[in-house]
Amino acid sequence: MSEWVGERVLVTGGASFIGSHLTEDLVAAGADVRVVDDLSSGITENLAAVRDEIGLIEGNLKRWEVADRATENVDTVFHLAADHGGRGYISNYPANCATNMALDNIVFEAAAKNGVDRITFASSACTYPTDIQQERRRLREDMVSFDERGGAYADEVYGWAKLMGERSLKAYHEQYGIDASSVRIFTAYGPRENETHAIVALMAKAYARQDPFQIWGDGEQTRNFTYVKDITRALRLAAENIADATPVNAGISDYITINEVAESIFERLGWRPDSIDHLTDKPVGVRHRAADTSRAEDLLGWEPEYTLQEGIDNTLDWYVNNRDRTYVEENLETLLHER
Numbered sequence: 001m002s003e004w005v006g007e008r009v010l011v012t013g014g015a016s017f018i019g020s021h022l023t024e025d026l027v028a029a030g031a032d033v034r035v036v037d038d039l040s041s042g043i044t045e046n047l048a049a050v051r052d053e054i055g056l057i058e059g060n061l062k063r064w065e066v067a068d069r070a071t072e073n074v075d076t077v078f079h080l081a082a083d084h085g086g087r088g089y090i091s092n093y094p095a096n097c098a099t100n101m102a103l104d105n106i107v108f109e110a111a112a113k114n115g116v117d118r119i120t121f122a123s124s125a126c127t128y129p130t131d132i133q134q135e136r137r138r139l140r141e142d143m144v145s146f147d148e149r150g151g152a153y154a155d156e157v158y159g160w161a162k163l164m165g166e167r168s169l170k171a172y173h174e175q176y177g178i179d180a181s182s183v184r185i186f187t188a189y190g191p192r193e194n195e196t197h198a199i200v201a202l203m204a205k206a207y208a209r210q211d212p213f214q215i216w217g218d219g220e221q222t223r224n225f226t227y228v229k230d231i232t233r234a235l236r237l238a239a240e241n242i243a244d245a246t247p248v249n250a251g252i253s254d255y256i257t258i259n260e261v262a263e264s265i266f267e268r269l270g271w272r273p274d275s276i277d278h279l280t281d282k283p284v285g286v287r288h289r290a291a292d293t294s295r296a297e298d299l300l301g302w303e304p305e306y307t308l309q310e311g312i313d314n315t316l317d318w319y320v321n322n323r324d325r326t327y328v329e330e331n332l333e334t335l336l337h338e339r
Contacts, residue, residue, distance in 0.1 A: 002029040003240060004026060004029035004031040005030035005031070006031070006032060007030075007031045007075050007076055008031075008034075008074050008076070009026050009032065009033050009074065009078065010070055010071060010077045010078070011023050011034070011035050011078045012061060012070070012077065012079045012080055012107060013042060013082065013122075014035030014042070014047070014056075015042030016037065016041060016046070016080060017046070017228065018080060018185070018188055018231055018232065019042065019046075019080045020047050020192055021192070022232040023050060024049055024050055025229075025232050025236065026078075026236070027053050029236075033054045033055070034056075034074065035047065035055065035057070036056075036059060036066065038058065038059060038060045038061070038081075040083070041084075041194065044056070057070050062106060068114070070110070071107070071114045071116055074111070074114065076116070076119070076120070076239055077111050077119045078119075078239070079121050080122040081107070082100045082103065082122070082161075083100055084097065085196040086198060087198070088283060088337050089338075090157070094158075097156070097157045098161060100158070100161040100162070101161050101165070101168075104161075104168055108168055108169060108172045112172055112178060116178060118179035118180065118239060119172070119179070119180050119181075120180075120181045120182070120235055120238050120239040121166065121169050121183070122185060122235065123162045123163075123182045123183060123184045123185065123247060124162040124184060125139065125186040125251060125289060126154060126158055126159030126162055127159050127166065127184060127247075128144060129143065129144070131153060133289050135288060136288045136290070137288070138290050138292040139249065139289065139291055139292060140292040141184070141246075141247050141249060141295050144247075155285065165182075166182045170245035173243075173244065179242075179243035180245040181241075181243070181245065181246065181247075182245060183234050183235050183247070183249075184248065184250065185226070185231055186226050186249065186251025186290075187224055187225050187226055187251065187289070188226055189226070189311065190227050190315050191315055191318035193228070193315070194335070195332075196335075196336060198223065198225075198261070199261060199315065200315070202258070202261055203265055204319070204332060204336065206262070206265050206269055206271065207269070207319065207323065208325065209329070210273065211274055212274070212276060212277040213273035213275070213277065215277070215279065216279050216283070216284050217279070217280060219258045219262070219276075220257050220259060221257065222257050222287075222290065223256060223258075223289050224252040224253065224254055224256065224291055225252070225261065226250065226251045226291075226304060227306035227310070229306065230250065230304045230305055230306055234296060235250070237300040241299055241300050242300075246295075248296050249292065249295065249296055250291075250293075251291030251304075252304045252308075253291055253292065253293055254308070256308060261312070264312050265316060268316050269316070
């Protein structure tokens with residue numbers, strides 16, 4: 001029997017890309033699921049498959065009364081709600097991302113007040129020091145430290161906010177005894193993701209037949225693109241297996257270039273542009289990023305199950321089936337920059 005049967009679970013940001021997949025997984029495992037979302041980037045259509053089986057609160061978790069109501073009579077909180085987007089968004093809207101620090105602490109405080117047993121926090125690879133990501137060096141959780149001077153050097157305001165979220169959650173564990181875990185998500189992608197993120201942005205450009213095709217940077221920057229169902233499995237396993245706020249990576253250990261992803265998308269669509277423009281003046285973030293997954297394997301028994309090609313095929317099939325090409329063509333610039 002699944003340990004989630006009958007468990008009262010709150011998913012914050014549950015109408016979002018990752019949150020909606022997690023909600024579906026928890027419903028399938030027998031949990032009694034409630035979602036809270038302000039629908040600033042999430043959409044209720046993402047929850048269509050389980051809408052009749054969950055509770056849904058629409059509201060902003062930076063308001064105490066919303067967080068208090070959402071966390072009442074809940075055993076487990078998966079905290080995914082955040083103001084975020086792809087590289088263009090977090091570079092252009094740092095103040096928006098900074099509000100995540102307030103949001104996280106209000107959710108944690110409300111959960112503590114209402115006697116929640118455990119909290120799993122959706123953290124980010126942006127918590128890692130940027131200076132060690134200019135070369136190919138797999139990121140280990142202990143490369144971030146709260147105990148050493150200079151032990152933290154996060155990626156933009158968004159990364160600092162996620163890092164403070166981890167530290168705040170550990171403080172709530174220490175003071176209130178709440179079981180806690182943080183999952184550092186590495187470049188998630190999959191169906192329902194929006195066009196501000198790298199893989200879906202490339203899909204949108206290819207679907208719109210953009211030519212010359214634009215790639216930010218020289219395209220040789222790497223990421224460890226991790227399929228959404230691998231991410232949601234890691235979140236559930238972290239809740240099940242970690243209680244002391246130990247952070248754990250959820251990512252793949254492969255270095256995949258943006259150019260390689262673009263070529264895979266062209267091949268899947270059966271189309272390729274006549275020329276490619278590499279826009280070296282655009283924000284691209286760190287040069288290389290991939291995860292050391294040793295801790296996830298040891299503590300969770302987790303490793304990725306989806307190959308990049310399987311993930312791209314699933315995601316592109318979803319995109320083509322759910323997006324009108326003319327709409328994408330006419331609104332491409334807005335789609336790429338607004339969450």
